[in-house]
Amino acid sequence: MNTYLLKQRAIKGLCYFFLILLFVICMLPIYLLLINATRASSDIVTGITLIPGTHFLTNWRTLTVDFGINIWLGVRNSLFVAFSATFLSIYFSLMTAYAINVYNFKFKRVFYGVIVTMVLVPGSLFLIGSFQYFNALGILNTFIPLIIPAIAAPGTVFFMKQYLEAALVPELIQAARIDGAGEITIFNKIALPLAAPGAFTFAIFAFVGSWNAFMGPLFFIGGNQNIHTLPLIMNRLQADAYLVDFGAIYFSMAVTLIPIIVVYAIFSKYIVAGITLGSVKE
Numbered sequence: 321m322n323t324y325l326l327k328q329r330a331i332k333g334l335c336y337f338f339l340i341l342l343f344v345i346c347m348l349p350i351y352l353l354l355i356n357a358t359r360a361s362s363d364i365v366t367g368i369t370l371i372p373g374t375h376f377l378t379n380w381r382t383l384t385v386d387f388g389i390n391i392w393l394g395v396r397n398s399l400f401v402a403f404s405a406t407f408l409s410i411y412f413s414l415m416t417a418y419a420i421n422v423y424n425f426k427f428k429r430v431f432y433g434v435i436v437t438m439v440l441v442p443g444s445l446f447l448i449g450s451f452q453y454f455n456a457l458g459i460l461n462t463f464i465p466l467i468i469p470a471i472a473a474p475g476t477v478f479f480m481k482q483y484l485e486a487a488l489v490p491e492l493i494q495a496a497r498i499d500g501a502g503e504i505t506i507f508n509k510i511a512l513p514l515a516a517p518g519a520f521t522f523a524i525f526a527f528v529g530s531w532n533a534f535m536g537p538l539f540f541i542g543g544n545q546n547i548h549t550l551p552l553i554m555n556r557l558q559a560d561a562y563l564v565d566f567g568a569i570y571f572s573m574a575v576t577l578i579p580i581i582v583v584y585a586i587f588s589k590y591i592v593a594g595i596t597l598g599s600v601k602e
Contacts, residue, residue: 350577356570364566379571387557387568391575393546394553399579401463401537401549402530405470409526410519413476414484418511420477421484422493432481438474444535451539461544466536476522483518484511520587527583531576550576 356364359373383389420432454465488511496506512519534551541547548556554572557565 353570353577354574356566357574359567359570361564361566361568364570375567376571379565379567382565383557383568383571387565389553389557389568389572391550391553391572394548394550395575395579397463397547398531398549398551398576401466402527402579404463404467405530406523406526408467409470409473409476410523412471413473413522414480414512414515414519415507416477417480417484418488418507418515420481421488435474435477439478447535447539454540461541461547463541463547465540466530466533466549470526470530473526476526479522480515480518484515487514487518489514524584524587528580531580 351370352368355370355372357379358376359369360375360378363369363373363375383391416435420428450465450469451460454460459465492510492514493506496510501509532551533549534555537549537552538555541549542552550572554569554576557569557572
């Protein structure tokens with residue numbers, strides 16, 4: 321018995337060791353980024369250190385005064401685009417997944433097959449065509465090309481359909497119909513609450529993807545600096561290879577991390593709920 325307990329403790333200790341090691345490996349780049357945000361550019365190029373520097377305010381002044389970067393404008397633009405695109409992506413993808421699960425209509429399998437096929441197609445293949453299309457509509461250099469296309473998110477539809485298969489209770493839908501509730505009301509008041517854990521889980525991924533997006537904003541709003549998102553602003557800091565200030569760049573990168581950390585901290589509990597739902601079948 322003692323040998324068994326020792327073996328179990330050894331296995332448990334080994335698991336904790338690897339988990340801690342994995343945590344350190346994942347967090348070390350973020351920690352170094354935050355440390356470099358407090359160091360001078362000349363110090364950064366000399367090597368790596370784990371000790372914070374004293375140039376935090378200097379990097380802030382370099383970024384906002386010397387380079388003339390309105391970092392808060394970039395934060396506002398990125399937040400507006402990320403929250404708008406995330407809401408549209410999750411709401412309409414969930415609505416599409418709900419329709420596929422609940423309704424029977426002609427060519428349903430073909431429709432879903434097209435969605436699954438689109439999941440496998442890289443989004444970058446559509447950049448040139450999308451640019452020409454948006455240019456013909458006259459909506460380039462506006463927020464519209466970054467927000468409205470988020471309605472069509474085949475990857476989110478695919479995963480939300482799998483999620484709803486476990487989350488939806490058909491009896492509740494039938495009962496609501498008998499009580500006279502409309503289909504939109506049923507979706508908003510029954511399907512959405514049931515799918516909330518999965519919706520929040522994918523909302524985190526959608527928000528991070530939209531927040532970090534670079535190629536789309538570069539193509540569609542690159543000509544209007546007033547609506548540049550943070551990735552585009554950071555790219556402007558590196559435009560001149562001979563005038564790169566790494567301290568200011570790392571400071572701007574640190575600013576971009578804050579909203580992601582806040583969103584994840586608020587909604588991370590839903591990730592566990594979203595993953596575990598449906599893991600046990602009756």
